[in-house]
Amino acid sequence: MKFDDLKTGWKTEVEKTGKQQDLTRLVESLxxxxxxxDKSIKRRDIMEISIxxxxxxxxxxxxxxxxxxxxxxxxxxxxxxxxxxxxxxxKARQVESAKDDSLLAFLSVEKSKLEKQKELLETIAIxxxxxxxxxxxxxxAGSKVDDAGVPQISEQLMVYYLFCGVLYVGVYFLNKRAxxxxxxxxxxRVNQQIQELKSLNNV
Amino acid sequence: MxxxxxxxxxxxxxxxxxxxxxxxxxxxxxxxxxxxxxQLWRSFASFKGNSSRETWLYKVALNTATTFVGKTIKRRELxxxxxxxxxxxxxxxxxxxxxxxxxxxxxxxxDIEASILMxxxxxxxxxxxxxxVGITANAVRVRIKRxxxxxxxxxxxxxx
Numbered sequence: 001m002k003f004d005d006l007k008t009g010w011k012t013e014v015e016k017t018g019k020q021q022d023l024t025r026l027v028e029s030l031x032x033x034x035x036x037x038d039k040s041i042k043r044r045d046i047m048e049i050s051i052x053x054x055x056x057x058x059x060x061x062x063x064x065x066x067x068x069x070x071x072x073x074x075x076x077x078x079x080x081x082x083x084x085x086x087x088x089x090x091k092a093r094q095v096e097s098a099k100d101d102s103l104l105a106f107l108s109v110e111k112s113k114l115e116k117q118k119e120l121l122e123t124i125a126i127x128x129x130x131x132x133x134x135x136x137x138x139x140x141a142g143s144k145v146d147d148a149g150v151p152q153i154s155e156q157l158m159v160y161y162l163f164c165g166v167l168y169v170g171v172y173f174l175n176k177r178a179x180x181x182x183x184x185x186x187x188x189r190v191n192q193q194i195q196e197l198k199s200l201n202n203v
Numbered sequence: 204m205x206x207x208x209x210x211x212x213x214x215x216x217x218x219x220x221x222x223x224x225x226x227x228x229x230x231x232x233x234x235x236x237x238x239x240x241x242q243l244w245r246s247f248a249s250f251k252g253n254s255s256r257e258t259w260l261y262k263v264a265l266n267t268a269t270t271f272v273g274k275t276i277k278r279r280e281l282x283x284x285x286x287x288x289x290x291x292x293x294x295x296x297x298x299x300x301x302x303x304x305x306x307x308x309x310x311x312x313x314d315i316e317a318s319i320l321m322x323x324x325x326x327x328x329x330x331x332x333x334x335x336v337g338i339t340a341n342a343v344r345v346r347i348k349r350x351x352x353x354x355x356x357x358x359x360x361x362x363x
Contacts, residue, residue: 001304001358003351009301010324014217023209030244031205037241103318104337106266186270193269196315200342 048089052082068145074138081131088127092116104197107190114187121179125172133168137161208247212240215260218325219243222261225309225317226268235271242267254334257327261335265318308354316350323347 059078066072095113098105120127140160141151212219223236243263250259305324309317315336322332329347333340 001301003354003359005301006305006308006320006354007324007326009303009305010321012300012302013221013305014325016217016220023212024205026212026240027205027209027244030240033237034241034245100337101262101266102337103262103265103269103335106262106337107269110270190270193315196313197336197338200315200346201338 045090049086052086056082062139066142068142068149068151070138070145070149070151071142074135074140074142077131077138078135081128081135084131085128088120092120104194107194107197111187111190111194114183114190118179118183118187121175121183124175125168129168129172133164136164204248208244211243211247211256211260218260218321219264221321222264222268222318225321226271226314231271235268238271239264239267255331257325258331258335261318261322261327265335269314304358308357311353311357312350316346319343319346320350323350 056079059075059082063072063075066075093116095109095116098109140157141153144152144154146152219239220236223232223239227235243260246259246263250256254262309320312320318336319332322335327335329340329343332343336343
């Protein structure tokens with residue numbers, strides 16, 4: 001058997017179409033699915049941004065009735081976080097376009113996309129959790145202060161902080177795990193393929 | 204446009220299925236196949252015919268398959284490793300049809316090499332393959348030569 005005899009094997013494989021499909025129905029469902037997917041991505045983007053933007057007037061309004069300096073600082077942090085978080089999410093989604101539509105160019109863009117997504121998950125404590133946590137603590141603690149401006153923390157509030165703390169740790173580790181389990185293997189694989197393609201060029 | 208696309212799928216169903224099956228495990232197959240079809244449908248409207256239809260199809264299918272978020276990245280590496288172990292020299296001669304030999308040989312190749320081989324067997328020129336994967340045509344020729352020599356070492360050597 002010669003190497004080029006594999007072409008016969010290839011032809012057999014390619015002509016094996018598997019189960020017969022109703023192509024008209026298939027294309028119709030593809031069109032439907034694509035539209036549905038595009039809509040859900042759009043909806044997700046709008047939700048992420050609008051929730052943050054809608055909260056800004058709430059925090060701003062609260063500023064006029066702030067009970068203490070502590071609460072004022074907390075409200076300002078919340079306002080800045082509500083602007084910064086959607087900005088950070090949108091920025092992470094922006095990737096440079098591929099220089100052509102080859103596999104190598106595509107993989108390079110994918111690599112940069114994956115690195116950004118991975119970094120986003122790994123640093124969630126810095127850009128998402130911590131600012132919100134600090135804002136929550138300052139806003140709630142600053143809502144009841146004595147004449148000297150010292151916050152009066154009730155038992156109920158302590159339980160609430162404990163709950164927030166557990167949530168903080170949980171979200172942090174879940175994201176860290178997602179970065180490790182979901183993005184790291186894919187990134188390794190993309191890197192490996194880029195290296196292989198580059199090494200082919202160096203022959 | 205829908206009718207034209209139906210024709211493309213009808214003509215290339217086997218190719219797409221082969222690529223999908225090469226890049227994933229059996230339980231991920233339908234998901235990957237659908238993902239490739241979806242990406243083909245998405246890019247069909249913008250396909251202007253600057254390259255041949257086969258080149259376009261391979262580009263979209265391979266780009267989708269290589270970055271498909273399957274559950275089986277690790278298992279695919281395992282499959283490659285197993286293919287090398289499961290096809291020791293003594294057993295190679297037992298494969299009696301060319302399609303089986305092709306599949307067994309494909310499993311010993313890396314994804315990039317397998318993609319190059321698929322396009323070569325499909326009659327794409329080195330220039331077209333180079334355009335799909337993004338390397339030089341000369342590099343493609345060198346790689347095909349190496350794949351050929353590996354094949355000959357494994358299979359033809361056994362026959363003589």
